[in-house]
Amino acid sequence: VFSTVEMAPRDPILGLTEAFNADTRTTKVNLGVGVYYDDAGKLPLLRAVRAAEEARMKNAPPRGYQPIEGAPAYNKAVQDLLFGQGAALTADGRVVTAQALGGTGALKIGADFLKRLLPQAKVYISDPSWENHRALFEAAGFEVDVYPYFDADTRGVRFDAMIAHLKALPASQIVLLHACCHNPTGADLTDAQWAEVVEVCKARNLVPFLDMAYQGFADGIDQDAVAVRQFVQSGLSFVISSSFSKSFSLYGERVGALSIVTASKDESARVLSQLKRTIRTNYSNPPTHGGAVVASVLATPELRSMWEEELGEMRERIRAMRTGLVDKLSARGVARDFSFVVRQRGMFSYTGLTVAQVDRLRDEFGIYAVSTGRICLAALNSKNIDYVADSLATILK
Ligand code: PLP
Ligand code: TYF
Numbered sequence: 001v002f003s004t005v006e007m008a009p010r011d012p013i014l015g016l017t018e019a020f021n022a023d024t025r026t027t028k029v030n031l032g033v034g035v036y037y038d039d040a041g042k043l044p045l046l047r048a049v050r051a052a053e054e055a056r057m058k059n060a061p062p063r064g065y066q067p068i069e070g071a072p073a074y075n076k077a078v079q080d081l082l083f084g085q086g087a088a089l090t091a092d093g094r095v096v097t098a099q100a101l102g103g104t105g106a107l108k109i110g111a112d113f114l115k116r117l118l119p120q121a122k123v124y125i126s127d128p129s130w131e132n133h134r135a136l137f138e139a140a141g142f143e144v145d146v147y148p149y150f151d152a153d154t155r156g157v158r159f160d161a162m163i164a165h166l167k168a169l170p171a172s173q174i175v176l177l178h179a180c181c182h183n184p185t186g187a188d189l190t191d192a193q194w195a196e197v198v199e200v201c202k203a204r205n206l207v208p209f210l211d212m213a214y215q216g217f218a219d220g221i222d223q224d225a226v227a228v229r230q231f232v233q234s235g236l237s238f239v240i241s242s243s244f245s246k247s248f249s250l251y252g253e254r255v256g257a258l259s260i261v262t263a264s265k266d267e268s269a270r271v272l273s274q275l276k277r278t279i280r281t282n283y284s285n286p287p288t289h290g291g292a293v294v295a296s297v298l299a300t301p302e303l304r305s306m307w308e309e310e311l312g313e314m315r316e317r318i319r320a321m322r323t324g325l326v327d328k329l330s331a332r333g334v335a336r337d338f339s340f341v342v343r344q345r346g347m348f349s350y351t352g353l354t355v356a357q358v359d360r361l362r363d364e365f366g367i368y369a370v371s372t373g374r375i376c377l378a379a380l381n382s383k384n385i386d387y388v389a390d391s392l393a394t395i396l397k
Contacts, residue, residue: 012131013370020368028366029384031375034183034347036246036314039381044249044314048307052296061292066285068276070099070257074291077298078257081221082212082228082240089232093265096272098258098279099286102251103213103243104132106258110209110239111140112278113260114174118207123174124166126150128372130183133176133211147175150185150350155340157187163196171205179240180224181214181346184374188218188345194227198234208238216247216311217318218345237262244294246347247311253290314378318347321380328389334396347378357395365391 010018016032038044069075075097079090089095100106114121123137126149134144148161166175177197182188189197201208208231215224231238243256260275262268279285297303326338341349353361353373361367367388369375380388 016368016370019362023366023368025366027384027387028368029379029388030368031377031379031388032368032370034246034376034378035251036249036318036347036378037381039317039383041379041381041383043251044310046249046307046310048297048303048310049248049250049293051306052293052300052303056289056292056296061288063288066099066288066291068279068285069097069272070286071288071291071295073299074099074295075257077295078242078259081215081298082225082242082259083232084222084225084229087232089261093268094262096260096262096268096275098272098275099291100241100256100258101254101283101286102245102256103211103241104136104256105254105283105286106241106243106256107133107136107211108140109275109278109282110241110258110260111137111142112282113258113275114207114209114239115140115142116274116278118172118174121172121174121207123176123209124169125176126162126178126182128184129176129178130211137174137176142174149182150187152352155185155187155344155350155352157189157193159189159193159196163200166197166200166206167204169204169206172207173204174207174209175201176209176211177227179210179212179215179227180218181348183213183346184348184370184372185350186341186344186346186348187350189227191226191230194230197227198230198236201231201238202234202236208236210238210240212240212242214246214346215242217315217347220315221308221311232261237267244290248294248297248307250290250294253293254287255290255294318378321377321385322349324385325377325380325389328385329392329396332389332393334393336396341377347376348374349377351375360395361391364395367391 020030078097123142123144124147125133127146137144147165148158151158218224238261240259245251260271297307322342326341329338351373355371358369358371
């Protein structure tokens, strides 16, 4: 039966890591995958996570099935982060949250749920977007199209074109928006621009789907939730996928959530019942450990402040790498203006490097970037930044 199976293309980003791992050069640097490494180049295990894990293991909890939508304490903690502690809409029962297998799992159950509700809708993603967005919504049966987003001249957002495009969409179309720290470009909307997007979504009766994979990586937990909070203010119903992969450095534990903001408590009950059906046919119920650790960190004041401090350290370190890289490039006489790297937010920057330059970086210097020119600033550190700056200066001369 399998003799006709053809080789599938590799994931462009994860495939890069395979090539990086096979590279024997000791100076190699992986700026490809979106993972936060500390200044020693290691994937951190956060102190708050470790403390919560130790406490949990000491209690040796049984591993029964979780509810289909995950643990209530976890889902409540997710809501408090997204909407703010004690938000009115959570108290009013207007949010349905289900623990999911990372942000990707949240997108998947969100997509499956919406496909049954709006079988004719198209999904609009930013141009460009995270590679998996298109693949995932297409796999759920949707046709996927793009709205203008990145401006290669300013390395910011083509906001007028984006708004014009959204304004021209028919009602009930699904619009996927990066809530903060846009992947892959690092170009985010301002608060005032979000207000306009919210306005258009409301006027055009669009279905906003916010993807929040990097809360806390731009300016702070509440500051990065500005888009979410503005949508709440508008009274619109919308969907959010969120992830703790980055903010808790729990990538492999697969901890995320899907939250759906509805018009009423009664609507929430019906939505939850349908969402549970979607989850049941995907994976039945989510795993216990990662969600329990996150919930306990968020609910235990000492661990919570420890986590906020560690998240702040990650955010500040990325910022320092952004300014460091820009300064070092200019110190090396690179004429091109890279100041946009400091304006961009989160882990990534669309650098404007060409495919040929990316190839050269890899072949000559063992520095891996995505072929689109995307680099992950969170992979730079005090030991490799000079080497990266030297190499970039060489290929840009
Ligand atoms: N959405 C965006 C924009 C991402 O960059 C990522 C990155 O991993 C995800 C979703 C997926 O998150 P997770 O790794 O938790 O599945
Ligand atoms: O964009 C990134 O690098 C991260 C990690 O299929 C990632 O979001 C990349 C590709 C993928 C899953 C995760």
